[in-house]
Amino acid sequence: MARVRLIDVAELAGVSMKTVSNVVHDYPHVAPALRQKVQSAIDELGYRPNLTARRLATGRTGMIALAMPEMDHPYFSELSRYIAEEATRRGYRVLIEQTLSDPVAERAVIGDREAGLVDGVIFHPVQMGTLDIAKLAPGTPLVLLGEAAMPVMTDHVMIDNVAAALEGTQHLLDSGRRRIAFLAVTDGDITGSTTQRLLGYQQALIEAGLPVSPDLVLTARKFSAEAGGDAITEALAAGLEFDGVVCRDDKFAIGALKALQAAGKSVPGDVAVVGWDDTFVGRYTSPTLTSVAPDKMAIASEALSLLEDRIDGYQGVGRHRIVGHSLAVRGSTPAS
Amino acid sequence: MARVRLIDVAELAGVSMKTVSNVVHDYPHVAPALRQKVQSAIDELGYRPNLTARRLATGRTGMIALAMPEMDHPYFSELSRYIAEEATRRGYRVLIEQTLSDPVAERAVIGDREAGLVDGVIFHPVQMGTLDIAKLAPGTPLVLLGEAAMPVMTDHVMIDNVAAALEGTQHLLDSGRRRIAFLAVTDGDITGSTTQRLLGYQQALIEAGLPVSPDLVLTARKFSAEAGGDAITEALAAGLEFDGVVCRDDKFAIGALKALQAAGKSVPGDVAVVGWDDTFVGRYTSPTLTSVAPDKMAIASEALSLLEDRIDGYQGVGRHRIVGHSLAVRGSTPAS
DNA sequence: CTGAAAGCGCTAACAA
DNA sequence: TTGTTAGCGCTTTCAG
Numbered sequence: 001m002a003r004v005r006l007i008d009v010a011e012l013a014g015v016s017m018k019t020v021s022n023v024v025h026d027y028p029h030v031a032p033a034l035r036q037k038v039q040s041a042i043d044e045l046g047y048r049p050n051l052t053a054r055r056l057a058t059g060r061t062g063m064i065a066l067a068m069p070e071m072d073h074p075y076f077s078e079l080s081r082y083i084a085e086e087a088t089r090r091g092y093r094v095l096i097e098q099t100l101s102d103p104v105a106e107r108a109v110i111g112d113r114e115a116g117l118v119d120g121v122i123f124h125p126v127q128m129g130t131l132d133i134a135k136l137a138p139g140t141p142l143v144l145l146g147e148a149a150m151p152v153m154t155d156h157v158m159i160d161n162v163a164a165a166l167e168g169t170q171h172l173l174d175s176g177r178r179r180i181a182f183l184a185v186t187d188g189d190i191t192g193s194t195t196q197r198l199l200g201y202q203q204a205l206i207e208a209g210l211p212v213s214p215d216l217v218l219t220a221r222k223f224s225a226e227a228g229g230d231a232i233t234e235a236l237a238a239g240l241e242f243d244g245v246v247c248r249d250d251k252f253a254i255g256a257l258k259a260l261q262a263a264g265k266s267v268p269g270d271v272a273v274v275g276w277d278d279t280f281v282g283r284y285t286s287p288t289l290t291s292v293a294p295d296k297m298a299i300a301s302e303a304l305s306l307l308e309d310r311i312d313g314y315q316g317v318g319r320h321r322i323v324g325h326s327l328a329v330r331g332s333t334p335a336s
Numbered sequence: 337m338a339r340v341r342l343i344d345v346a347e348l349a350g351v352s353m354k355t356v357s358n359v360v361h362d363y364p365h366v367a368p369a370l371r372q373k374v375q376s377a378i379d380e381l382g383y384r385p386n387l388t389a390r391r392l393a394t395g396r397t398g399m400i401a402l403a404m405p406e407m408d409h410p411y412f413s414e415l416s417r418y419i420a421e422e423a424t425r426r427g428y429r430v431l432i433e434q435t436l437s438d439p440v441a442e443r444a445v446i447g448d449r450e451a452g453l454v455d456g457v458i459f460h461p462v463q464m465g466t467l468d469i470a471k472l473a474p475g476t477p478l479v480l481l482g483e484a485a486m487p488v489m490t491d492h493v494m495i496d497n498v499a500a501a502l503e504g505t506q507h508l509l510d511s512g513r514r515r516i517a518f519l520a521v522t523d524g525d526i527t528g529s530t531t532q533r534l535l536g537y538q539q540a541l542i543e544a545g546l547p548v549s550p551d552l553v554l555t556a557r558k559f560s561a562e563a564g565g566d567a568i569t570e571a572l573a574a575g576l577e578f579d580g581v582v583c584r585d586d587k588f589a590i591g592a593l594k595a596l597q598a599a600g601k602s603v604p605g606d607v608a609v610v611g612w613d614d615t616f617v618g619r620y621t622s623p624t625l626t627s628v629a630p631d632k633m634a635i636a637s638e639a640l641s642l643l644e645d646r647i648d649g650y651q652g653v654g655r656h657r658i659v660g661h662s663l664a665v666r667g668s669t670p671a672s
Numbered sequence: 673c674t675g676a677a678a679g680c681g682c683t684a685a686c687a688a
Numbered sequence: 689t690t691g692t693t694a695g696c697g698c699t700t701t702c703a704g
Contacts, residue, residue: 003451003475005697016675021699029673050452052397053697055388056680063431071420072616077413084407084434093453094432095399098420115339116386116681117429139339225620254620261622280408284561284590286597286622341681352691357683365689389681392696452697675704681696688691 004047013041024049061119064307067097067109068124068145074250074279076124079145082300083122090304092119103127111136120307130154141310143303147193153318155306159294159325161193165200166207167327168246168274168292173208175334177244177272180205181216181235183228183252194248197276201246216242220252228252229259236263243271244333250275250282253289257332273332287331298323340383349377360385397455400643403433403445404460404481410586410615412460415481418636419458426640428455439463447472456643466490477646479639483529489654491642495630495661497529501536502543503663504582504610504628509544511670513580513608516541517552517571519564519588530584533612537582552578556588564588565595572599579607580669586611586618586627593621593668609668623667634659 006024010017015038022030023038030038041047055061066083068076080096087094095118099105106128110121120141125133130152133144137154144156172180182201184194202212218235220227228251235242236259247253253275257267265271267287275282275291282289302321329335342360346353351374358366359374366374377383391397402419404412416432423430431454435441442464446457456477461469469480470489480492508516518537520530538548554571556563564587571578572595583589589611593603601607603623611618611627618625638657665671 003697006699007697017698018676018700019674022674025699031673034674048448048451050392050697051450052388052391052452053680054699056392056682057697057699059680061388066432070417071407072410072413072417074408074410074413074616077408077410080432081406081408081434084432088434096402096416096420096430096432098417098424112384114387115384116388258620258622280410281617281620284594284617285620286594339681342683343681353682354684354691355689358690367689370690386681389696390683392698393681393683395696673704676702678699678701680699683694683696685694686692688689 003050004045006047006049009038009041009045009047012045013038055116059116061116062091063093063095063118065095065097065109065118065121065123067099067106067121069099069101069126071096071098074281075277078280079296079299082297083303086300086304090308092304097121099126101126107132107136110140110142112140115140119311122303122307141307143307143310145299145303147196152320155310155319155321157299157302157306157321157323159299160322161196162200162203164276164292164294164325164327165197165246166204167200168276168290169201169204170208171290171327171329171333172244172246172272172274173204173210175272178210179216179242180244180246181218181240181242183231183245183247183256184217184219185223185227185248185252186219186221197246197248215240218245220255223249223251225251225255225258227255229255229262232256232259233263236260236265244273245271246274246276248276250277250279250289250291253291253332254281254285257285257287257289267332268334272334274327275332278328282328282330285332290330290333291328293326293328295324295326339386340381342383342385345374345377345381345383348381349374391452395452397453398427399429399431399454401431401433401445401454401457401459403435403442403457405435405437405462407432407434410617411613414616415632415635418633419639422633422636422640426644428640433457435462437462443468443472446476446478448476451476455647458639458643477643479643479646481635481639483532491646491655491657493635493638493642493657493659495635496658497532498536498539500612500628500630500661500663501533501582502540503536504612504626505537505540506544507626507663507665507669508580508582508608508610509540509546511608514546515552515578516580516582517554517576517578519567519581519583519592520553520555521559521563521584521588522555522557533582533584551576554581556591559585559587561587561591561594563591565591565598568592568595569599572596572601580609581607582610582612584612586613586615586625589625589627589668590617590621593623593625603668604670608670610663611668614664618664618666621668626666626669627664629662629664631660631662 006017009020084094122143124145134153144154205212218231220231275289278291278293282291342353346356420430458479460481480490541548554567556567611625614627614629618627
């Protein structure tokens with residue numbers, strides 16, 4: 001019960017604190033006999049080093065913070081898992097910071113009024129612009145995730161959104177679709193992901209010699225499957241014709257799937273659907289969902305590499321890592 | 337850059353550390369003039385209190401650990417979200433501990449060789465029995481989640497699995513189904529959730545005067561949608577007839593949905609399906625999934641209440657909290 | 673290869 | 689109301 005300290009072990013073993021510490025840390029140069037004696041003292045007392053004290057002495061916490069909008073959003077929960085695994089592999093523990101896309105919470109993540117909590121932060125911003133971030137960022141090592149505008153001073157990991165959107169659209173074009181819509185979002189996307197994806201979509205149309213019609217860009221009112229579905233339903237009601245739709249997000253795509261079916265359209269027969277993030281859910285809708293698949297594992301490991309550099313003292317300018325992506329082709333698009 | 341300490345602020349402001357500390361903590365009795373002076377010194381230096389040092393001095397970390405099998409499993413990610421929110425509300429930060437159902441990782445959660453990391457632990461065990469847990473549990477405040485066998489010495493939050501399974505089965509019976517299967521899991525469920533749910537299922541059958549046939553208890557080989565689907569497919573191939581199935585888990589239910597459709601059975605026409613956990617995915621399958629819905633928010637708040645008691649020194653025997661559940665009726669079962 | 677002592681930055685009891 | 693001082697438990701020079 002009463003907590004045992006290093007010095008207690010030292011006394012029982014009849015050695016100094018340093019020696020006990022050496023044993024605890026598996027230092028090479030300790031006489032076997034001593035090590036033995038110390039170890040049994042440790043066992044007998046049930047000694048467990050106090051991490052807080054160690055941290056104060058070393059200045060390292062062995063923890064990183066992972067700040068993201070929602071931990072139960074499929075994309076973020078999947079990404080978190082990989083980040084957690086990678087962090088564990090590298091000897092860090094993960095502190096979760098859920099921002100719920102709240103600007104105040106986002107500022108708190110990096111402009112934190114307290115120090116010494118974590119060694120570094122991996123942050124997926126939604127509301128904060130890169131300028132804000134650069135301005136507020138304290139000395140804490142920081143790596144940004146997601147599509148925050150490129151010219152940032154901070155380290156940053158993302159996929160090539162333009163290329164990915166182009167490929168997704170291309171896939172639809174390959175199967176003969178000609179009137180392809182894009183399902184975007186109105187608000188809450190300051191970071192420009194939608195813009196970049198839209199760009200890739202338009203580029204694909206242009207390369208195919210097709211017109212880029214603003215009518216075909218639908219916008220959902222919020223980040224939810226329902227809102228995505230509503231946008232589709234309204235477009236259909238307004239008489240818009242399209243035979244394919246590239247969605248900014250799997251959630252939208254799922255809503256779209258439902259809305260299309262409700263409207264009597266077959267997927268992919270009448271309308272083919274491409275989602276984004278290759279989320280777990282997309283494998284269980286019907287039809288299953290074709291989706292742009294960011295290499296989540298690569299995002300996790302790149303992010304941790306960059307962060308670890310910073311933690312180890314790297315002070316250079318912001319680095320940008322583009323990691324791979326692919327298109328997970330499933331039932332919502334015809335085999336091209 | 338160079339970190340600023342309390343004493344630096346004190347010197348600049350020409351006061352003692354205690355006074356600065358008072359200001360930082362918003363202590364009531366500080367002369368306004370002094371407070372002002374100290375505050376500007378804080379701002380000028382950009383002072384931010386070092387949490388690690390504070391912890392060492394106070395003995396409280398302000399953090400709790402949340403240990404669960406997989407952070408990207410829909411049920412756990414949803415539950416985590418509520419726990420994180422509740423924790424934030426109560427002033428705690430959440431450290432994530434992903435066990436991946438690995439016995440070694442599970443032991444590490446509570447038998448940790450390090451101390452002083454967190455004030456308490458919320459743990460959803462999969463592999464560890466309650467005896468193991470009780471034996472290993474150090475002085476750390478601990479609350480268990482999930483269906484670990486009841487007679488534990490530790491605090492524990494769960495829903496009434498027997499009753500919930502009974503209601504789910506009852507719902508099927510109400511709509512006239514008579515050959516109702518139960519989709520269980522073979523391994524990896526030491527904690528007895530399956531057993532309790534099976535019990536409720538059987539009880540419902542008995543109350544309805546129906547035979548309890550072991551043939552109707554199907555078992556998936558692992559915890560995945562695929563495995564759940566396979567179990568259904570095999571049962572169908574073996575000529576088993578059933579018009580309803582209660583699944584131990586939404587994942588199984590989702591697999592079942594797919595397998596039934598693949599076999600040409602309509603849902604809920606030919607076979608009605610009930611899932612468990614009322615997970616996000618169930619709202620986007622087709623048909624949508626009827627599912628037993630644990631009150632996740634209640635689980636989160638009860639768990640935190642119990643844990644906070646323990647953190648505050650409560651030493652009594654293990655308490656068990658049964659929180660509410662309901663049945664989210666959707667498209668996979670006919671309106672009764 | 674092992675021991676002694678000086679911090680790490682903050683809190684809190686005790687004085688003033 | 690404000691200042692002084694002794695820890696919190698561990699790490700880490702620097703001697704021995």
